[in-house]
Amino acid sequence: MKNAAQVRHLTIAFDNKPIVNDVCLDIPSHQISVLVGRSGSGKTTFLRAFNRLNEEHTGCQTSGELCLDLGTGLEKQSDIYAGSVTALRLRVGMLFQTPNVLPVSIWRNIAMPLEKLTNLSREAISQRVEKSLNDVGLWSEIHDRLHSPATRLSGGQQQRLCLARVLALEPKILLLDEPTASLDVLASKHIEQLLQQLVERYTIIMVSHSLSQACRLANKLFVFDSGNMVKSLSKQDGITEEKLAALIEPRL
Numbered sequence: 001m002k003n004a005a006q007v008r009h010l011t012i013a014f015d016n017k018p019i020v021n022d023v024c025l026d027i028p029s030h031q032i033s034v035l036v037g038r039s040g041s042g043k044t045t046f047l048r049a050f051n052r053l054n055e056e057h058t059g060c061q062t063s064g065e066l067c068l069d070l071g072t073g074l075e076k077q078s079d080i081y082a083g084s085v086t087a088l089r090l091r092v093g094m095l096f097q098t099p100n101v102l103p104v105s106i107w108r109n110i111a112m113p114l115e116k117l118t119n120l121s122r123e124a125i126s127q128r129v130e131k132s133l134n135d136v137g138l139w140s141e142i143h144d145r146l147h148s149p150a151t152r153l154s155g156g157q158q159q160r161l162c163l164a165r166v167l168a169l170e171p172k173i174l175l176l177d178e179p180t181a182s183l184d185v186l187a188s189k190h191i192e193q194l195l196q197q198l199v200e201r202y203t204i205i206m207v208s209h210s211l212s213q214a215c216r217l218a219n220k221l222f223v224f225d226s227g228n229m230v231k232s233l234s235k236q237d238g239i240t241e242e243k244l245a246a247l248i249e250p251r252l
């Protein structure tokens, strides 16, 4: 099986306080890898290493090696696109816990990043907007109100719009930080179904607090505890909620 990422001895500290400790793991291509663990165990910090988002914080120190395959084989992250963080983030897209739609129209939410970050023609941008809205199942719901404010969409639709905005930039890897945490059961189910379809085209790495969700979605599961990756499980191992709960239950 091909790997989309290889992490070796990754250590991340903020202001000299270690948050992620010497983590080694492989992320398989075109599968869903889920990171679980207690609050504060370092999952988000680990996830944010893949698009170098931790580096936005002064006082962050990272060591170890992270290699990514963004279409041309595994390469050191620091060498990809000659170290351009913006170019890297186009290929390693990220979706956050709470939908962060821009206070503009549905259409502009997707078109604006394409105008700013690519050299695509107006026509190509239109095609990407329509395709990405179709990919997240939104086109049929909102094609007649593309120019109304994105903030008028429901929470679930806003999260799918944010996903469409990421997909329009044609990433290879999707980072999802608790993408359904702010959504109701139906909207969460919709996102989960989308992820199961999208994994054919993208490698997905996600943080989840829901053990049932982790069991439904994970091809590969990594358990974090106090900044350490303490257990790795594959779908074939039989990932059950009971097994996971036992692995991450609070210390007495």
Ligand SMILES: Nc1ncnc2c1ncn2[C@@H]1O[C@H](COP(=O)(O)OP(=O)(O)OP(=O)(O)O)[C@@H](O)[C@H]1O
Pocket: 014, 015, 019, 037, 038, 039, 040, 041, 042, 043, 044, 045, 046, 057, 207
């Ligand atoms: N920019 C930062 N500066 C200093 N400390 C930070 C920073 N970001 C995260 N931390 C600390 O790192 C630790 C791990 O946080 P992180 O968000 O990675 O954990 P988590 O497992 O994702 O938690 P949760 O499940 O609650 O989201 C926490 O103690 C947090 O306060």
